[in-house]
Amino acid sequence: MEFLTDNFKHLTTTPENVEQLKKLVLQMAVQGRLTANWREENPDMEPASVLLEKIKAEKEKLIKDGQIKRQKPLPAISDEEKPFDLPGSWEWERLGNVGMGFEYGTSSKSIRVGDIPVLRMGNLQNGEIIWDNLVYSANENDNQMYLLQENDLLFNRTNSRELVGKTSLFSNYRKAIYAGYLIRFHMMNGISSVYTNYVMNSPLHRNWCDEVKTDAIGQSNINATKLKNFRFPVPPLAEQQAIVSKVEQLFSQIDQLHALAQKRINYREKSAKALFSKINNAGNDAELQDTWQTLTSHFHNLTQSKESVKQLRQSILQMAVQGKLTAKWREENPDVEPAGVLLEKIKAEKEQLIKDGKIKREKTLPPISEEEMPYELPNNWVWIRFPFVFTTISSREKQVMTKEYLSQGKYPIVDQGQKLIGGYFNDSSKLIRVKTPLIIFGDHTKEVKYVNFDFIPGADGTKILKFFFRINVEFTYYSLKSLDLGNRGYSRHFKILKNKLIPICPVEEQEVIVTKVKQLMSWCDELEKKIEKRDAYQGKMMQAVVKQAFKMEKETVEVL
Structure with a gap:
């Protein structure tokens, strides 16, 4: 301790x-x-064994007085079932023998506005009732039949695998009833409801839920019969407190x-x-x-x-x-040499490539106004529109679909995912030979990657950018990493990137x-x-x- x-x-x-x-x-x-x-x-x-005898006698009296019905006896807990040894004054007991009720809630349709809230599984969190996102009951019969009482416990019988079985203690903060995916029960005299709530939120109970739940598509279930059979550790009442x-x-x-x-x-x-x-x-x-x-x-x-x-x-x-x-x-x-001279050299290089038929002439980029410039640059730097310094490499015929990726192989695949290398592929005909560094941009993901090795491109969304030889590609990579492209979700961002300004400085x-x-x-x-x-x-x-x-x-x- x-x-x-x-x-x-x-x-x-x-x-x-x-x-x-x-x-x-x-x-x-x-x-x-x-x-x-x-x-x-x-x-x-007084040991818990005496307490359990008193609870048994109390139940018999309630049966005799017609207040509750006699239930089918629950099996004794064998030594093999006990998860761990308890102190000598404690006892293991079935929850159904020390609790009462175990009733499902209303299945009536709820309304958005009303006086009596209907507690649902989302209102049970960390052993407490959360009074958020409430719906309400308009059924007067339900409002009486399912009305919660002080110290009732609510057990979530249907939910995801991780959450099925979560339990919360109801304190009489306000009137409320409970929905059909919940089971309401309360404890007999001598068993603290607060102690019970701690038990029902402990790893002991969570592990039991994992043992007994019935799994279906998207959800799991633990019914009232199983709940009554939960192995419950019972200390003396004073020790519970x-x-x-x-x-x-x-x-x-x-x-x-x-x-x-x-x-x-x-x-x-x-x-x-x-x-x-x-x-x-x-x-x-x-x-x-x-x-x-x-x-x-x-x-x-x-x-x-x-x-x-x-x-x-x-x-x-x-x-x-x-x-x-x-x-x-x-x-x-x-x-x-100032960056303005560098731009003139890049412009001349582009003209020669167009003349040689290696690239196509693009639409003339508009001049940059002072209002567009996000901040002031040093004297020998200049702003450019990003498309001025690169051309794209078509990769449609070389792209590999994600389902074709190998965990190991001859050639790395570079795609728009977070990792530099997304997988591998063994077909050399898909390979892009890298003579000068390239930048990969994720049209959907906005990922920016500096690539200086031979690779195979990934599927849709992988944009390959080749830069003119006077541009330091690593510097441009850092410039692109500094940009804020906003967030369009899993949408197209390359169009946004092409409209951006980037700074150019001397080589x-x-x-x-x-x-x-x-x-x-x-x-x-x-x-x-x-x-x-x-x-x-x-x-x-x-x-x-x-x-x-x-x-x-x-x-x-x-x-x-």
Whole structure:
């Protein structure tokens, strides 16, 4: 127990860890491990076996008085069925023997506006009733027959495989009835409804649901008969109350530590974003260098996520294409040939290729107005319309459909997916020989890839861009990565790309920028590795906590 609580502060940084910790707490609760010290301090408590006899007598009286009907006896729980050993004062019992009701809800059509809400499976979350997305009942008979009472429990009998069996406790916050995909039951005197709700949200119950559910297409089912047969751990009533108190205390501690961790993370992320913004909007080189030094010196303290590194990468690209990475270089190299001369050379090259019949003459691009320019460039840079520097390579006859991809093979396939190489293919007739680097653009996905090796193109949406020889393709690759193309979903983005402006700088400066960006991106790679190492450590710590928490004589209940 101490091992778990001592490591709370290390394991509450993410919602996923919080969820796992709460599962651990509940599993330890139903094993009696949260209250081991309590039992030592209270050795003379009436055992659960006496409580079960009282419940049995109470049920017999209710049957005799005609308040309930006699149900078919439930089978005794064999030793082989018991998932783990319980403390000596506890007992295993079928849920149907310590609970009552087990009734399905209304199947009547609901309405959007009304007075009596109908709780549905979406209203059951993490053991609580969520009063969102409500529908209502207009059936007066239903409003009486299915009216929920204080401490009723609602069990979701039909849902996805992962969610079937989720259970929530109803508190009499407002009048409500329940829908047909739910089963309502309540516990006999001597069994705490809050304790029961914790049991029904523990890994013990989740694993049982996985055992007994009936799967169909798109959904799973656990009926009332199966629910009554759930193996329920019964402690003495006073210990049930002690368990509830302990769980509430630990849950509160977990939530407080998580909130504190999130506050720290949010502060760091905001500080990092502020620096990114300051870098992108630096008024002069001195301000840029000062901000950059602050960021690089403290970035490990400012970020807790790969998302921040992603933002840093984008800031680096923005600085690159705005000339902010090479301000000092330009001071030291004032006599380089300006980009305007480079454009004239590219224009002459295109004219020669048209004359030689290697490319077709394209429609003349309109001049660029000052209003179109997104920011001011250094003096020897120029804006161009992107189509000015490339031509597309037709790949229709060489494309390979996704279903034809091999996991291994002779030739790599480059498509519009996230990975540089999407698969392999063995037909050399499909191969595109790469003499100078190309850029692959995903028409649907907006993925931009720098390719300097022979490859086979993927199917629809893979655009292959070949650049004129005076353009540094890596510099252009970084320029395209810095662009915001919006989000049209799985639609066409190449048309948007062709309407974009990109900056062009002198050839020598393009090479310097590429070198600097590579160095900085390598540094970002190291940051990501540190974050991955930290996350891996937390994962190992969680596994250690799980292992320590679930040491038992029979078997380990899987919660990860």
